[in-house]
Amino acid sequence: MEVMHSFDRYGPDNTRYVIDDNNDFISKYISVKDVDETIQDLLYEYTNIDIRLYYPKLVDFFHEASSSECEVVYLLKLPKDVISLKKGKLLTSQQFKTEDKYGRAIRKTAKSI
Numbered sequence: 083m084e085v086m087h088s089f090d091r092y093g094p095d096n097t098r099y100v101i102d103d104n105n106d107f108i109s110k111y112i113s114v115k116d117v118d119e120t121i122q123d124l125l126y127e128y129t130n131i132d133i134r135l136y137y138p139k140l141v142d143f144f145h146e147a148s149s150s151e152c153e154v155v156y157l158l159k160l161p162k163d164v165i166s167l168k169k170g171k172l173l174t175s176q177q178f179k180t181e182d183k184y185g186r187a188i189r190k191t192a193k194s195i
Contacts, residue, residue, distance in 0.1 A: 098172040100128055100165070105178045108170060121156065130166040131158070142187035155187045 102108050110124040121138055125131045138156035145152045165172070175185075 098174055099178075100167065100170050101173050101178055102128075102170050105173075107180075107184060125158075126168075128168055128170045130168070131160070131164075136160060136164075139191070141191050142183070144183060155184065157188065157191055159191075 100108050108124055108128050110120055110127075112120045115123065118133060122133050125133065136158055138158040140154060141157045142155040143152065144155070180188075
């Protein structure tokens with residue numbers, strides 16, 4: 083998430099998200115590598131962000147009773163113009179459809195960077 087500097091810095095048009103080519107949040111399965119390595123691989127795939135400088139915060143966890151998989155949601159807040167994309171795109175919440183569970187995870191996080 084990139085927070086832009088303006089009057090309503092957390093308004094729907096002032097926060098942008100890294101989105102993949104399918105208009106989904108970027109994601110990756112954790113398998114052989116640990117959490118930090120997996121997050122760093124994902125960030126380097128899409129951006130210039132190094133987790134030694136900006137570490138994502140775990141904001142939610144989802145598990146369906148019949149599934150063998152769990153989904154963990156991390157959120158990384160950055161000031162405007164810190165992020166440079168290698169692929170994907172930066173979009174506001176008005177420019178793509180977000181599943182309700184992700185919207186709830188984003189809304190319940192603290193509003194400071």
